Amino acid sequence: MSKCYAVASGKGGVGKSTLTANLAAALALEGSRVLVIDADIGLRSQDAILSLENRVVYDLIDLAEGDCTLDQAVLPVDSVRGLFLLPAAQFSRARKLDPDRFRKILDSLRQSYDYIFIDCPAGVERGLRNVLNAGVDEEILVATPDDISVRSAERAFQVMDSKKLNRPWLIVNRINADWVRSAGMMSARTVSQVLDLPLLGEIPDDPVVLRAALKHSLFITYDCEARNALMRTASRLAGRSLPFPCYGEKKPSLLRRLFSRPLKEVTPIDDH
Ligand SMILES: Nc1ncnc2c1ncn2[C@@H]1O[C@H](COP(=O)(O)OP(=O)(O)OP(=O)(O)O)[C@@H](O)[C@H]1O
Numbered sequence: 001m002s003k004c005y006a007v008a009s010g011k012g013g014v015g016k017s018t019l020t021a022n023l024a025a026a027l028a029l030e031g032s033r034v035l036v037i038d039a040d041i042g043l044r045s046q047d048a049i050l051s052l053e054n055r056v057v058y059d060l061i062d063l064a065e066g067d068c069t070l071d072q073a074v075l076p077v078d079s080v081r082g083l084f085l086l087p088a089a090q091f092s093r094a095r096k097l098d099p100d101r102f103r104k105i106l107d108s109l110r111q112s113y114d115y116i117f118i119d120c121p122a123g124v125e126r127g128l129r130n131v132l133n134a135g136v137d138e139e140i141l142v143a144t145p146d147d148i149s150v151r152s153a154e155r156a157f158q159v160m161d162s163k164k165l166n167r168p169w170l171i172v173n174r175i176n177a178d179w180v181r182s183a184g185m186m187s188a189r190t191v192s193q194v195l196d197l198p199l200l201g202e203i204p205d206d207p208v209v210l211r212a213a214l215k216h217s218l219f220i221t222y223d224c225e226a227r228n229a230l231m232r233t234a235s236r237l238a239g240r241s242l243p244f245p246c247y248g249e250k251k252p253s254l255l256r257r258l259f260s261r262p263l264k265e266v267t268p269i270d271d272h
């Protein structure tokens with residue numbers, strides 16, 4: 001029987017889809033059967049992240065409306081054995097997804113996978129509520145370490161809380177250790193304390209993540225710090241207890257301190 005996670009955020013663009021795909025791939029590489037469901041109806045992205053954009057014929061809405069079978073809609077990811085995608089519809093609206101039908105789809109998928117990750121749309125509107133009402137086991141909230149993202153994560157948590165689900169896990173994404181040390185960026189631990197949510201992962205801001213995205217490939221296939229952090233996060237999901245690196249909370253080296261550049265203020269230009 002599988003464990004089903006909804007991956008959500010308050011604010012958009014914090015890295016939900018990227019982390020969902022890479023977490024799912026990391027667990028599949030360890031030998032699990034893993035399904036990613038793209039529930040971001042109308043703004044799908046998992047097909048591109050998993051390099052399946054030319055293979056999508058049927059989607060979640062087709063499946064919910066009985067226009068295709070499970071086998072027709074679910075696609076295997078070529079590059080990662082054991083990883084599968086149920087894509088979102090590209091030209092549809094969240095309201096087209098009936099929560100009861102979604103629940104039935106989830107129930108019928110559970111026997112076939114060890115993990116199911118549902119990539120939710122950003123925000124606290126119908127798209128998220130549809131997923132929460134479908135009966136997921138646990139939620140993962142993704143936030144970046146800035147006030148606006150944290151505030152909106154709090155709002156998303158309130159929506160989850162009102163549905164009486166377990167306390168969500170927290171992944172803090174795009175941490176810059178130098179900025180935590182010197183520019184007032186919150187550390188992952190601080191975000192976790194502010195939101196009072198258990199920390200599952202802290203992922204650094206890493207240019208390799210964007211370079212991988214540009215190539216439509218997974219960043220865990222490249223040697224980088226984000227990969228190390230993501231693999232630790234996947235291991236924690238699989239039940240292993242691993243220490244957190246606490247990016248930015250340790251004293252910087254002398255060289256780093258010598259070469260760190262302070263913000264340089266400029267006078268605003270008022271005549272053009
Ligand atoms: N740790 C990271 N370091 C650098 N870039 C990152 C990191 N995480 C995500 N990104 C980049 O941030 C952008 C947004 O990521 P993504 O699409 O996964 O966010 P999202 O939360 O799913 O967005 P939406 O709310 O629109 O669905 C992408 O270009 C991605 O490559």
Ligand SMILES: [Mg+2]
Nearest residue numbers: 016017040045
């Ligand atoms: Mg997304």
